[in-house]
Amino acid sequence: MIANIDPQEMLAAAGNRLYLDYFSGAGTALDFFAHSPLSFSAALDARRGYDYPRGEASRSLAEYNTRLGSHRRALANIDALGASSTFCVITGQQAGFLGGPAYTAYKIITTIRLAAYLEERLGARFVPVFWLATEDHDFGEINHAHYYKGDGEIGRVRFFWEHEGRPIADLPVSEDVKRAYAEYLANARPGPYLPQVEEWFAPRSGESFAEWQARTWSQLFSERGLVILEPRVLCPLAKEFFRFALKHGDEIRRRLVGVSRRLAASGYVPALTSPQAGQLYTSDPTGRRVRVKDAQKHLVEAGVQAGRYSTDAALRPLFADAMLPVAVSVLGPGETAYHAMLKPLYDLFGVPQPLLFPRKSYTIVTRHEDERIAHYRTSVRAILTEQLDVDATFRSLMPVSELERFSTARRGMEAALTPLRPYLESIDPSLGKTWVQTLANSTRSLDKLKRRAQRARMGRLGFSRGELRALCNVLLPRGRLQERVFPLPHFINRHGTGFIDTIFSAGNLDEFTHHIVTLEDGRA
Numbered sequence: 001m002i003a004n005i006d007p008q009e010m011l012a013a014a015g016n017r018l019y020l021d022y023f024s025g026a027g028t029a030l031d032f033f034a035h036s037p038l039s040f041s042a043a044l045d046a047r048r049g050y051d052y053p054r055g056e057a058s059r060s061l062a063e064y065n066t067r068l069g070s071h072r073r074a075l076a077n078i079d080a081l082g083a084s085s086t087f088c089v090i091t092g093q094q095a096g097f098l099g100g101p102a103y104t105a106y107k108i109i110t111t112i113r114l115a116a117y118l119e120e121r122l123g124a125r126f127v128p129v130f131w132l133a134t135e136d137h138d139f140g141e142i143n144h145a146h147y148y149k150g151d152g153e154i155g156r157v158r159f160f161w162e163h164e165g166r167p168i169a170d171l172p173v174s175e176d177v178k179r180a181y182a183e184y185l186a187n188a189r190p191g192p193y194l195p196q197v198e199e200w201f202a203p204r205s206g207e208s209f210a211e212w213q214a215r216t217w218s219q220l221f222s223e224r225g226l227v228i229l230e231p232r233v234l235c236p237l238a239k240e241f242f243r244f245a246l247k248h249g250d251e252i253r254r255r256l257v258g259v260s261r262r263l264a265a266s267g268y269v270p271a272l273t274s275p276q277a278g279q280l281y282t283s284d285p286t287g288r289r290v291r292v293k294d295a296q297k298h299l300v301e302a303g304v305q306a307g308r309y310s311t312d313a314a315l316r317p318l319f320a321d322a323m324l325p326v327a328v329s330v331l332g333p334g335e336t337a338y339h340a341m342l343k344p345l346y347d348l349f350g351v352p353q354p355l356l357f358p359r360k361s362y363t364i365v366t367r368h369e370d371e372r373i374a375h376y377r378t379s380v381r382a383i384l385t386e387q388l389d390v391d392a393t394f395r396s397l398m399p400v401s402e403l404e405r406f407s408t409a410r411r412g413m414e415a416a417l418t419p420l421r422p423y424l425e426s427i428d429p430s431l432g433k434t435w436v437q438t439l440a441n442s443t444r445s446l447d448k449l450k451r452r453a454q455r456a457r458m459g460r461l462g463f464s465r466g467e468l469r470a471l472c473n474v475l476l477p478r479g480r481l482q483e484r485v486f487p488l489p490h491f492i493n494r495h496g497t498g499f500i501d502t503i504f505s506a507g508n509l510d511e512f513t514h515h516i517v518t519l520e521d522g523r524a
Contacts, residue, residue: 043355092131152470
């Protein structure tokens with residue numbers, strides 16, 4: 001069963017107005033992009049005739065995906081990229097531990113679905129591509145995973161790396177990575193499909209961290225035609241792109257400042273505010289990733305050793321779209337905000353900006369959980385949209401007649417003690433303070449008795465504050481959507497391999513809503 005929630009109910013308060021306006025056509029959001037969300041034909045026409053390095057890219061991708069053990073359908077898609085009638089639908093994400101939060105999988109699924117949809121609708125071939133951002137050095141973003149504990153609370157495992165600051169492509173599957181993986185399996189609440197998690201997600205001997213993640217995604221999705229890509233695969237083809245970025249660094253910054261001002265004038269928050277935005281990265285003698293400081297000194301080397309350079313958040317999309325015939329990019333709210341600043345850069349580089357399409361968004365709940373939530377006189381929708389107050393909800397379940405008993409007792413206690421105060425103060429004024437303390441102590445004792453009575457009464461009625469909190473943690477772990485906290489193994493552990501098939505068929509592509517998917521217990 002699937003129910004939908006308007007994203008306005010969930011995202012507006014989180015600073016995502018630009019994203020919401022773009023996909024609803026409100027305000028001036030569309031002015032910052034080359035295409036509206038469903039203008040697929042225009043996006044396709046805009047890149048016909050652009051001179052992509054199709055042959056070189058196809059050969060490099062074929063070699064890389066073959067090493068991953070990709071399915072023949074993915075390899076056939078790569079081969080098709082050599083033809084001028086083939087285009088890409090692309091998405092990307094960092095190489096997160098255990099795949100990172102589940103929205104990465106939802107991005108990939110949206111990308112594969114959209115490629116098939118466009119191929120049928122537009123008559124051209126569309127290849128789904130996943131850009132694994134292993135050039136990134138933000139170690140704190142990828143070194144952990146959250147899990148649902150046996151007591152209904154949220155736990156976290158993480159690992160460390162002595163070379164933090166280097167690209168994630170340099171990270172090995174160290175003993176500490178293996179320890180964190182084993183800790184995740186040992187501490188997560190065991191589900192009926194834990195052996196499948198171990199089969200799909202375990203690292204293999206000799207793999208790097210990036211290879212582990214890439215091979216896992218290929219194993220899960222290459223049979224559906226997904227092509228995996230690391231930036232280093234295309235860097236040797238990007239010599240002129242890197243040289244252009246180095247030559248025009250001042251103009252890049254000027255254009256970013258200009259669009260930032262226009263966004264602010266329209267009431268939106270600019271996503272790229274660093275004065276270094278739009279500058280390439282290279283590596284220092286220790287291998288750490290650092291910004292290029294003197295562009296002129298690097299112009300020659302960029303033309304000889306392009307593999308030494310990588311892009312930042314501003315230039316990464318342009319790099320991908322200059323190397324591959326990308327018609328559509330599948331993005332989340334934060335990435336859309338970045339792209340709102342990039343149209344002037346696409347114009348500068350002479351690269352066609354792709355159409356932006358929102359990834360599908362899901363909350364997964366079992367039928368049993370849905371029924372238990374209803375038992376507490378609330379709903380999945382209420383929890384997702386209102387950040388339910390567990391204590392207040394629990395208190396509201398206590399029968400009013402029983403709460404009134406304690407209110408009556410409190411009033412009676414105060415009434416019985418009140419006549420004593422003037423008498424005591426007439427004997428000794430200091431006894432008035434003792435009277436106040438006695439009333440306060442009596443009130444606290446009564447409140448303690450009330451809480452114990454509530455717990456006992458709620459237990460007899462089948463209510464538990466711990467259960468309600470655990471149910472909220474399933475839906476909003478750490479106060480965030482589950483897709484932004486739990487990795488894909490969390491859902492495979494609970495629902496098995498059929499979970500992925502379920503998501504592929506959940507919700508229409510053009511429904512820009514959040515989907516609540518209710519599954520039968522223990523299976524998808």
